[in-house]
Amino acid sequence: MKRLLLGAVCAFSLTVGTAVQGGVQAADEITVAALTFVSSSPLFIAQERGYYEEEGLDVSFEFFRAAQPVAVAIASGDADFGVTAFTAGFYNLAANGSLKVIGAQSREEPGFEFSAYLASNAAWEDGLKAPEDLPGHELGITQRGSSFHLMLGLLAEELEFDVDAVKLTTLEAVPNMMSAVSTDQVDAVILPGWLARRIEGEDGGRIIGWVHDYTPYQLGGLFTSSDNVEERRDVVERFVRAYQRGAADYAEAFHQFDEEGNRVFGEEAEALIPIIQQYTDATPDAIKASASYIDPEGALDVGSVYQQVEWLQEQGLVAAQADPASFIDLSFIDSHFNLPE
Numbered sequence: 001m002k003r004l005l006l007g008a009v010c011a012f013s014l015t016v017g018t019a020v021q022g023g024v025q026a027a028d029e030i031t032v033a034a035l036t037f038v039s040s041s042p043l044f045i046a047q048e049r050g051y052y053e054e055e056g057l058d059v060s061f062e063f064f065r066a067a068q069p070v071a072v073a074i075a076s077g078d079a080d081f082g083v084t085a086f087t088a089g090f091y092n093l094a095a096n097g098s099l100k101v102i103g104a105q106s107r108e109e110p111g112f113e114f115s116a117y118l119a120s121n122a123a124w125e126d127g128l129k130a131p132e133d134l135p136g137h138e139l140g141i142t143q144r145g146s147s148f149h150l151m152l153g154l155l156a157e158e159l160e161f162d163v164d165a166v167k168l169t170t171l172e173a174v175p176n177m178m179s180a181v182s183t184d185q186v187d188a189v190i191l192p193g194w195l196a197r198r199i200e201g202e203d204g205g206r207i208i209g210w211v212h213d214y215t216p217y218q219l220g221g222l223f224t225s226s227d228n229v230e231e232r233r234d235v236v237e238r239f240v241r242a243y244q245r246g247a248a249d250y251a252e253a254f255h256q257f258d259e260e261g262n263r264v265f266g267e268e269a270e271a272l273i274p275i276i277q278q279y280t281d282a283t284p285d286a287i288k289a290s291a292s293y294i295d296p297e298g299a300l301d302v303g304s305v306y307q308q309v310e311w312l313q314e315q316g317l318v319a320a321q322a323d324p325a326s327f328i329d330l331s332f333i334d335s336h337f338n339l340p341e
Contacts, residue, residue: 027058028235033079036109036280037306038290039106039220040083042246042298044279045272050197053246055238061279066249067147067220075099081228081239085220088145088317097320100329103240104300105220108212109293110223111257115151115211116196123187124206129210131155135165140177143170145317147219148177153311154215155298163315178198181205189200218304219292228315230330239334254288263288270308279333295335302328303338 001041030052034040038257041063046052053108062079064070065068068089073079075098083105084090108114119128128137141148156163159164169186171177177189182204190211191199199205222243228236253268265288272286282290305324312318 009044011249027053027056028128028232028238030057030059030235030239031062031079032059033064033073033082033084035065035067035070035084038074038276038280038282038287039292039294040279041250041272041276041291042243042294043083044246044275045249046235046242046246049060049246049249051242052239053146055242057235057238057242063215064209066142071099071223074223074229077225077227078236081222082225083220083222084307085182086218086305087147087150088312091312091318091322093320094327097326099223099327100226101221101223101300101305101327102229102236102329102332103222103243104218104289104295105222106294107218107220107301107304108216110216111261111263112212112291112293113193113210114292116207117194117209117211118181118191118192118199118246119188119206119208120181120184120186120205121203122184124208125340128187129208131214132159133208134188137187138167138169140169140171140180140189141296142172142174142177144168144315145312150308150312151190151211151215151217153315154217154307155211156177192290194286196288208256218301219306221300221305224296237332240298244296247298248296249296250291251295254291254341255293255296256331263306297335298333299335299337300328301338302330302336303340 032043047059067084067087070082070084071093074082074245075093084107101282117131123137127133139152152166153163156298160256171180177191178195181189182199196207200207224236249272254274256264256266258264273287276287305328309318309322309324313320313322
């Protein structure tokens with residue numbers, strides 16, 4: 001009997017030990033929704049460097065081709081976390097209580113040529129030489145309420161012109177915007193810098209300015225569902241820690257400048273580029289050209305979100321009841337800044 005009891009105790013101990021030591025078996029399964037953009041890099045770095053695994057998370061990705069489906073995936077429960085640009089559609093989903101913004105994605109920051117104003121050759125010849133000249137011209141965007149529309153709105157506020165003085169043409173997708181400006185079908189577009197440079201290099205248009213020089217702002221965020229915040233807080237905390245480690249690695253690699261203020265890419269960048277290539281299929285040169293500013297702690301420019309919501313509400317694109325205070329959760333990261341009084 002003693003021998004049988006001892007055997008049972010040993011078997012139980014072995015089972016418990018295996019469960020504790022077998023981190024992969026005990027890991028919480030997490031789905032992350034994102035775009036295959038360089039701005040999603042902290043997610044990819046955290047995966048490939050094992051930061052999620054160290055937090056007891058088994059992460060898989062679901063990729064989309066536009067920002068809105070990312071937000072919908074979180075709101076519907078099809079994914080647990082998302083990273084993408086803020087849009088009117090995002091804010092409307094957040095307004096109904098289904099989403100919580102918990103951190104930052106990229107932002108327009110001086111010194112980082114992330115988004116460019118690009119004029120067609122015909123419009124350039126006709127006098128469109130700078131963003132100040134946009135009133136009276138036609139701007140191609142993906143859709144109303146998109147980040148491109150928001151960039152125009154912030155510019156109009158900054159330069160104090162009527163946003164309705166710019167004719168908007170919705171083109172649904174970035175490739176359509178590129179084609180339209182290159183063939184003089186629209187006067188201007190706003191494009192990721194590396195795409196704008198490509199068009200300019202092919203003599204398909206002229207860069208007339210950079211968004212960061214006029215309206216630095218919080219382009220996107222890290223978010224999860226309200227249910228996750230309420231019911232799986234420990235999981236959210238662990239995910240945020242891993243994301244922050246990825247963001248810190250990215251910042252160390254891609255936030256470097258020389259004494260003349262030119263961006264430089266050293267050993268850290270070279271080490272991360274193969275990881276980013278895995279997910280984006282971008283060339284090393286394209287990665288360097290499109291490496292936007294991402295806060296190393298994932299800290300959010302909170303005041304920028306309030307400004308965006310207010311402008312979109314004025315345009316009738318976001319519900320009047322949308323209140324950033326209700327869908328921004330500042331409790332997971334200590335260093336959020338520009339907080340409204």
